[in-house]
Amino acid sequence: MSAFWSWWITLIALANILACVWLIRWTARKRPGEAAEHETTGHEWDGLSELNRPMPRWWLWLFYITIVFGLIYLVLYPGLGRFDGLLGWSQYGAWEEEVASMEERTAPLFAEYAKIPIPELARNDEAMQTGRRLFGNNCAVCHGADGGGRIGFPNIANDTWQWGGEPEEIYASILNGREAVMPGFGGAMDDEDVEATAAFVFHLSGRDAPEDLIQRGEETFGNFCAACHGPGGEGNKAMGAPKLTRDEWTYGGGMDSIMTTIRDGRRGRMPAQKDLLGEDRVHVLAAYVYSLSADEREDAGDAE
Ligand code: HEC
Ligand code: HEC
Structure with a gap:
């Protein structure tokens, strides 16, 4: 906050309080006097008229007390522009204290969970309830409340993975984050090649x-795409190149979306959680993510 706004807010706050003092004194002084005991305000309903009587003293004092309270509060706590208050209290400090005490209480629990292998932890209902909470607070903004993803953010509730779906791969994705780089080919290909490649996808x-587009696209795909996505589009988890054989897309599977992907490339970034959540929480989250695709994994296991 700049010095100007700091003073501005301070002045407004103090001026408001002064105005309240003035207002109370003004209304109190304007006592109608004992003579005008029965003076009315002129308001009348159904034969009842409102008397213009002074406010009771105790009521006035209540006002004064709140004003004094307000002033003391502003001296002790932050409220006047950049002035921190004599107690040195801050929202941030209070929040940090809360987090620290929370951390202290939950750390042993997470340390216990961390000893359990991810597939086993994924079947532990209590741990998965904790996992769902962690997911809701830290991951759902991007991946959706159910992990189903949305444009630009992958579905992590199915068994199709860019970086691998083994427990330790999911754990690594979350702990260290991931950065995918698909270069754009708009400069290397003409529009027809782009369209043909998209048709092949x-x-x-x-x-x-x-058919003719597919044939032409097969060639460009072999030249430009197979190195990362594999000749049959099976994907490559070492560089996060997605499988292109399942009709499931992070960036949209329509002709236009795929042509845009080819022309401009894509750079998805999963933020590392190591410093934010720590290894033990990430372990629980990895188990939770693993549990989201459990149904599909069993189906695939049966098929293979
Ligand atoms: C250098 C490696 C590399 C090359 C070459 C490459 N890709 Fe990719 N591709 C990737 C990566 C990595 C991603 C994931 C991008 C992301 O997650 O942001 C990706 C994403 C895609 C997607 C988006 C998938 C989705 O879920 O929406 C499509 C479609 C695609 N590539 C098609 C192609 C085609 C067609 C070519 C050839 C013209 C090609 N790629 C060349 C690495 C590559
Ligand atoms: C700021 C948005 C954002 C947040 C928050 C986020 N992610 Fe991601 N996540 C992404 C993106 C984008 C990718 C895809 C990266 C890429 O293109 O390869 C991704 C990828 C992943 C992957 C790898 C998926 C695969 O197919 O291999 C996992 C697992 C994952 N996220 C889990 C999580 C979990 C668990 C959390 C919560 C701690 C989380 N993410 C929070 C954006 C986010």
């Missing part, structure tokens, strides 16, 4: 596209 994911 359609074909890879089991959808229809004009």
Whole structure:
């Protein structure tokens, strides 16, 4: 806050309090006097008229007390611009204290959970309730409350993974974050090549596209894309290149979205949670994420 705004707020706050003092004194002084005991305000309803009587003294004193309280409060606590208050209290400090005491109380619990292997922890209902809370507070903004993702943020509730779905891979994704880099090919390809490559991606994911485009696209895909996504679009978890054979998309699976991806590239970034949450909480979150795709994993296990 600049010095100007600091003074501005201080002045407004003090002026308001002074104005209250003045207002009370003014209304109190304007006592109608004992003579005018029965003076009315002129308001009348159904034969009842409102008397203009002075406020009771105790009521006035209540006002004065609140004003004094307000002034003392402003001396002790922050409130006047940049002035910190004599007690040195701050929202941030109070929050940190709360977090520290919370940390102290929950750390042993998380340390216990950290000893349990992720697949086993994923079947522990109590731990998963904690996991769901952590997920709601830290992950849902991007991945959605159910982990289903949205445009630009991957679905992590299914068993399709950019960086791998083994417990330790999920753990690493969360702990250290991930940075995906797909370069744009708008400079290297003309529009027709881009369209043909997109048509081939359609074909890879089991959808229809004009045969001639697919044929042309197969070639460009081999030249430009296979190095990362694999010749059959199977993906490569070492660099986070997604599988293109399942009709499931982070950036949208329509022709336009895929052409945009090819032209401009994509750079998804998963923020590292190590310094924010610590290893033990990340362990619980990894188990929670692992549990979200448990159904699909079992299906796949049966098939293989
Ligand atoms: C250098 C490696 C690399 C090359 C080459 C590459 N990609 Fe990618 N591609 C990636 C990565 C990594 C991602 C994930 C980007 C992200 O998550 O932000 C990606 C994402 C995509 C997506 C988005 C998938 C989704 O879920 O929405 C499509 C489609 C795609 N690539 C198609 C292609 C095509 C077609 C080519 C060839 C023209 C190509 N890629 C070349 C690495 C590559
Ligand atoms: C600021 C948004 C954001 C937040 C918050 C976030 N993520 Fe992510 N996350 C992403 C993006 C974007 C990616 C995809 C990175 C890429 O393109 O490879 C991702 C990727 C992942 C992956 C890897 C998915 C795969 O297919 O391999 C996992 C697992 C994951 N996130 C879990 C979490 C968990 C658990 C949390 C909460 C602690 C979280 N994320 C919080 C944006 C976010």
